[in-house]
Each structure stands twice: as C-alpha cells, then as structure tokens.
Amino acid sequence: MADFDWNHMRAFLATVEAGTLSGAARQIGLTxxxxxxxxAALEDELGLLLFERVGKRLQLTHAGRELAAHVREMGAAAHRIGLAASGQSSTIEGIVRITAIDLVAAYVLPPLLHRINMMAPGIVLEVIATNAIDDLMRREADIALRHMQPDQPDLIARRCPDSDVGLYAATKLLDAIGRPKSAEDIANMPIIGFPENQMLIDELAARGIPLREETIRWRCASVMINGELVRQGYGIGIMFREAAKDMTGIEELLPDMEPIKAPMWLVTHRELHTSRRIRLVYDALYEELSRRNVRGG
Structure with a gap:
C-alpha cells in the first residue's frame, strides 16, 4: 500500500496501546x-486481520504485531522530526520527576534517561524509586512507570512492551538443598515473596507449581531487596530476567517454563497536554522503552 491514511494508523496504534476500543477512543479523543x-478501514486497505477479540480485550494477530512495530517506528520518527523542526529539544528547561519501582529505577531507567539527557540537556531528570502508585495524583511525580494500568480518569497511560519474569535461586542454595527437577519440587522449597502474594500464587499455579502461603518464608515489597535475598541464598524468588542476566551466583529454575509477563505502563497526568518538557520526556521514554524491547533489552 503506497498511500495510507495516517489517522487509521494512529487509531490502530492507540488500540494496541490501550488494549480496548473504548480506552483507545478516550486516548485520542474519538468516539x-x-x-x-x-x-476496519485499515484492515480492508491492507487485506489483513489485525485484532482478535479475547473476552473484553483485543489481541493482536501475527500480522497486527508486525504492523505495530513499524507504526511505532513511524510515530517515533515523526516525533523526532517535530523536535528538530521546532528546535524545542535544546530550549525546553526544567525538572521532570520520574517514579518507578526500585529495580526499574536501578536497571532500566539509567541508560534511557542518559539518551534523553543528550537530546534535551536543559531538562533535569529526577528519579524517585518507590512502589507507591498514588504519587502522580499527589503531584509528587510527573511521570511514572508502573506494572498496573491506572484507573484514575485524570491519568494518561500507554502500555509499553512487557518484561519477562522467571524463578531464580542462588547456586550455593541449590548446591545445599538440591536442584528441582520438576515444578512440584519447587513448591516445597523456601520461597521469597511479597506482602500480597495471591497474584504470584496464581501465576505459578498456572505453570504447575502449587505454591502455598506457608512456604513463603520471606516477604518484602521491594523487588530489589527480594532479588538480594535470592542472591544471598535465602530462598527462591521471582526476578526480572533483564536484571538477573547481569548477576553472578544465581541460576534460573525451569528455564523452559513459560515466563511470567510483567506489564509496563507509562503513566502521566493530563498536564502532559500543557507542559512541553513533560511531553518531551514522556514521548522519548516511550520510544526508548519500545526500542529497548526490539533490541532485546
């Protein structure tokens, strides 16, 4: 298709990010x-089925996933052209506060923010490592990276590529108690969890691991501290694969197990529409997170 309607592509990308037609319509101001x-017009033009309905949500087909990657690149290119044309990247100044869970703040954000700083040196980037989810509503931060979709109407959210989570343990612990040969073996080993574990229990149960609350010996809300407890050999825990690959002395358990998907949402307040510096950082972060996924971390 040599010519296309960019409005159709914009509607498609918004639907990819929101996961529902109603959410996408709100995001771009359409009914x-x-x-x-x-x-539907885009699917007719391309002769492809882009979405399949799964419950109340839409799921991309294989053709839809391939198209989404190209459309994201187009949107990022348009954003860069707009910055270059207006010269705004060198003239926008001020502080932008970004909040994320401690592990994301330590392992994911630094290289992304470095590239943003090179693009817009007048912006001061302040990172707040916290698991709190209401810091945007209290205006303690301008942008947040979260693993849950916010439901507050005053917030704008875009879904970024998911992160993979696996099960890990220290080599010295496995040398002492033995390596699990099956999913059932893991259920009887010491587990490091969180104050609220139902989601973890459900995810592991879906993978054949009958986890019980009483086997969770350590509980901490900090993902980074939990990772350190794993590294020091106190039990088995879940870790982001992106962070685990740089750690020594740990092993992934059942590496062929279907990874747990941790969704990533880039969230900001509706002030995004009136603040040039927040808009610049928000759009650049989304572009960098999408590129990071394509590069494989």
Whole structure:
C-alpha cells in the first residue's frame, strides 16, 4: 500500500496501546464507533486481520504485531522530526520527576534517561524509586512507570512492551538443598515473596507449581531487596530476567517454563497536554522503552 491514511494508523496504534476500543477512543479523543470504523478501514486497505477479540480485550494477530512495530517506528520518527523542526529539544528547561519501582529505577531507567539527557540537556531528570502508585495524583511525580494500568480518569497511560519474569535461586542454595527437577519440587522449597502474594500464587499455579502461603518464608515489597535475598541464598524468588542476566551466583529454575509477563505502563497526568518538557520526556521514554524491547533489552 503506497498511500495510507495516517489517522487509521494512529487509531490502530492507540488500540494496541490501550488494549480496548473504548480506552483507545478516550486516548485520542474519538468516539468508539469512529475508531472502530478506522480500524476496519485499515484492515480492508491492507487485506489483513489485525485484532482478535479475547473476552473484553483485543489481541493482536501475527500480522497486527508486525504492523505495530513499524507504526511505532513511524510515530517515533515523526516525533523526532517535530523536535528538530521546532528546535524545542535544546530550549525546553526544567525538572521532570520520574517514579518507578526500585529495580526499574536501578536497571532500566539509567541508560534511557542518559539518551534523553543528550537530546534535551536543559531538562533535569529526577528519579524517585518507590512502589507507591498514588504519587502522580499527589503531584509528587510527573511521570511514572508502573506494572498496573491506572484507573484514575485524570491519568494518561500507554502500555509499553512487557518484561519477562522467571524463578531464580542462588547456586550455593541449590548446591545445599538440591536442584528441582520438576515444578512440584519447587513448591516445597523456601520461597521469597511479597506482602500480597495471591497474584504470584496464581501465576505459578498456572505453570504447575502449587505454591502455598506457608512456604513463603520471606516477604518484602521491594523487588530489589527480594532479588538480594535470592542472591544471598535465602530462598527462591521471582526476578526480572533483564536484571538477573547481569548477576553472578544465581541460576534460573525451569528455564523452559513459560515466563511470567510483567506489564509496563507509562503513566502521566493530563498536564502532559500543557507542559512541553513533560511531553518531551514522556514521548522519548516511550520510544526508548519500545526500542529497548526490539533490541532485546
């Protein structure tokens, strides 16, 4: 297709990010029927099925996933052209506060923020490592990276590529108690968890690991501290593969097990529409997170 309607592509990308037609329509200021017609028109133009409905959400087909990667690149290129044309990257100044869980703040953000700083040196980037989810509503931060989709109407959220989570243990612990040969073996080993573990229990149960609350010996809300407890050999815990690959003395258990997917949402307040510096950092972060996923971390 040599010519295309960018509005159709914009509607498609918004639907990819929101996961629902209603969410996408709110994000780009269209009615749901109008957005549905634009998606249908794009599918007709391409002769491809881009989405399949799974419950209340839409799931990309293989063709849809391939198209989404190209459309993201187009959107990022348009953003860079706009910055270059206006010269705003060198003239925008001020502080932008970014909040994320401690592990993301330590392992994911630094290289991304370095590239943003090179692009817009007048912006001061302040990182706040916290697991709190209401810091945006209290205006303690401008942008947040979260693993849950916010439901507050005053917040704007874009879904970034998911992160993979696996099960890990220290080599010295496994040398002492033995390496599990099956999913059932893990259920009887000491587990490092969180104050609220139902989601973890459900995810592992879906993978054949019948985890019980009483086997969770350590509980901490900090993902980074939990990772250190794993590294020091106190038990088995879940870790982001991206962070675990740089650690020594640990092993992934059952590496062929289907990874747990940790969704990543880039969230900001509606002030995004009136603050040039927040908009610049928000868009650049989304671009960098998407590129990071394509590069494999």
């Amino acid at each position: 749901q029927p109008t957005l549905s017609r634009q998606i």
